[in-house]
Amino acid sequence: MKRLIETLTNIWRIEELRNRILTTLGLLLIYRLGAHVVLPGIDPTKLAALSQQTATGVLGLLDMFSGGAFSNASVLALGIMPYISASIVVQLLGIAVPYFQRLQREGESGRRKINQITRYLTVAILLMQAPAYLTNLHATLPPDAFVISGSLFTITSIIILTAGTMFVMWIGEKITDRGIGNGISLIIMIGIIARLPFAFMAEFISRVEEQGGGLVIFLAEIIMLAVVIVFAILLVQGTRKVPVNYAKRIVGNRQYGGVRQYIPLKINASGVMPIIFAQAIMFVPVILLGFSSSETLTGISAAFADFTSFTYNFTFAVLIIGFTYFYTAITVNPTQMAEDMKRNGGFIPGVKPGKKTAEYIDTIMSRITLPGSIFLAIIAILPAFAILAGVNNQFAHFYGGTSLLILVGVVLDTLQQIESHLLMRHYDGLMKSGRIKGRRSVI
Numbered sequence: 001m002k003r004l005i006e007t008l009t010n011i012w013r014i015e016e017l018r019n020r021i022l023t024t025l026g027l028l029l030i031y032r033l034g035a036h037v038v039l040p041g042i043d044p045t046k047l048a049a050l051s052q053q054t055a056t057g058v059l060g061l062l063d064m065f066s067g068g069a070f071s072n073a074s075v076l077a078l079g080i081m082p083y084i085s086a087s088i089v090v091q092l093l094g095i096a097v098p099y100f101q102r103l104q105r106e107g108e109s110g111r112r113k114i115n116q117i118t119r120y121l122t123v124a125i126l127l128m129q130a131p132a133y134l135t136n137l138h139a140t141l142p143p144d145a146f147v148i149s150g151s152l153f154t155i156t157s158i159i160i161l162t163a164g165t166m167f168v169m170w171i172g173e174k175i176t177d178r179g180i181g182n183g184i185s186l187i188i189m190i191g192i193i194a195r196l197p198f199a200f201m202a203e204f205i206s207r208v209e210e211q212g213g214g215l216v217i218f219l220a221e222i223i224m225l226a227v228v229i230v231f232a233i234l235l236v237q238g239t240r241k242v243p244v245n246y247a248k249r250i251v252g253n254r255q256y257g258g259v260r261q262y263i264p265l266k267i268n269a270s271g272v273m274p275i276i277f278a279q280a281i282m283f284v285p286v287i288l289l290g291f292s293s294s295e296t297l298t299g300i301s302a303a304f305a306d307f308t309s310f311t312y313n314f315t316f317a318v319l320i321i322g323f324t325y326f327y328t329a330i331t332v333n334p335t336q337m338a339e340d341m342k343r344n345g346g347f348i349p350g351v352k353p354g355k356k357t358a359e360y361i362d363t364i365m366s367r368i369t370l371p372g373s374i375f376l377a378i379i380a381i382l383p384a385f386a387i388l389a390g391v392n393n394q395f396a397h398f399y400g401g402t403s404l405l406i407l408v409g410v411v412l413d414t415l416q417q418i419e420s421h422l423l424m425r426h427y428d429g430l431m432k433s434g435r436i437k438g439r440r441s442v443i
Helices: 002-013 015-034 048-053 057-065 081-096 098-105 108-140 151-178 183-208 214-237 273-288 299-305 310-331 334-343 355-380 382-388 401-424
Strands: 239-246 249-251 254-256 260-266
Touching: 002 015, 002 401, 015 151, 015 183, 015 401, 048 108, 057 183, 057 273, 057 299, 081 098, 081 108, 081 151, 081 273, 098 108, 108 151, 108 273, 151 183, 183 214, 183 401, 214 355, 214 401, 239 355, 260 355, 273 299, 273 310, 273 355, 273 401, 299 310, 310 355, 334 355, 355 382, 355 401
Parallel strands: none
Antiparallel strands: 239 260, 249 254
C-alpha cells in the first residue's frame, strides 16, 4: 500500500505525465457522456425493446463495443467500429495496390495521406451503416417512440450518427497525441469496462437466486476467470529470447561489445489488433442485414448473428490467426533486424550475418507466431463455451474472448507508457519485480 501511494505521488509530481493522464480522463469522460445523449426525435423512455434486442447475440457484442451507445439510440451509437473497418480496408490495400505501397514508403507525408483516405472511407461506411441502424430502430421500437418522423428525422439522424463517429475518432486521435496510451484502443476498452459492473451483478444475482450451491458455482466462475486472465497476460507478455554475440570493438579508449545479449521476440507481436480487426469483420454480416438479431434470421445469416454457433466461432478463430500473421509481418522486420545487428558487430551463434540471419529470425517468428495465434483464438472463443456451460450472457463476454484480451492488452500498454515516463525521470517503476512488458498497438 505504501509503495502504491509513493508511485501515485511520483506520477502526480511529473507535470507532463499528470497533464496527459488528466487529458485522457477528461476526453474519455466526454465520450461516456455522449453515449447517453439520445438521437433527437426519439423518446428515451421507449428504448426497452432496443435494450432487449442487444441483450444477446452479436448485437450484444456490438453494444458492448460502443459502451452501451447502440442500445441507447445515442448520437454515438455506431461507435468506433466503422473507422476500424476502414483501417482494415486501407491496410489490406497496402499489400495489393502499388499506390498505397508507395504512400507507406513516403514517411510522414504518406502517413498523413493514408489517414486522410481512411477518414474519407470511414464517412462512406457510415453513410451506409447509419440508414441500416435507423431501419433497425423503426423495426424494433414502437411507433410512439418517434417524436419526429419522416425524411426530416432520417436525414438529420444520418448526419448526426456520421458526425458522432467522426467525433469519437477525433477524441481517439487527441488521446493518442496529448494523452497517455492509444486513444482508439482506450475508447474500446472504456466501453467494455462500462458494461462490466452490470454483467458482474447480473451473474451474481442469477446465482444467488439458484437453489443448491449457486454461490459456490459463482466462486468457481471467478476463479476460472482469474486463471483465464493470467493466461491472457502470459500470452501478451510472452517472449522467445534469441542469443546474440557482439564482437569486441575498441573506439578511442573505450571497448564496445564482447558480450552476449538477447533479442526478445514476442510470441504475440501483434498485440490486441488481430482481435479488434477480426471482431470488426465479424460484425459485417449483421450490419449488412440491417442489425438484425439471430432470432429473426435463418440459415447462414442466423449462424453469423449467433456468436455461440460453430460457424461464427470457427470463422472468428481463422480470422484471428490470419490477422496475427498479418500484423506480425508488419510489426517485425527480420531484414532490418539483421542489418542493425550486422552494423553493430552482432551475430547469432552458428548463423551467418546478413541474409541468413534474417531468414533465421523469420523462421523463429513463424514458429512462435503459430502457437501464439492459436492460443489467442482459443481465448477469443471461450465466451461461447461459457454460455453453453450456463454462464450469464453478459458476464460470459468477459470470460475470455475479445473483451478480456482487449482489456489486458490495452491496460498493459498504457501502464507501460506510464512506467516509461517514471523511469525516464529516475523514479521507481510500477512493478517492484521488474518492468511491465506490453505491446503498443496502434490502429
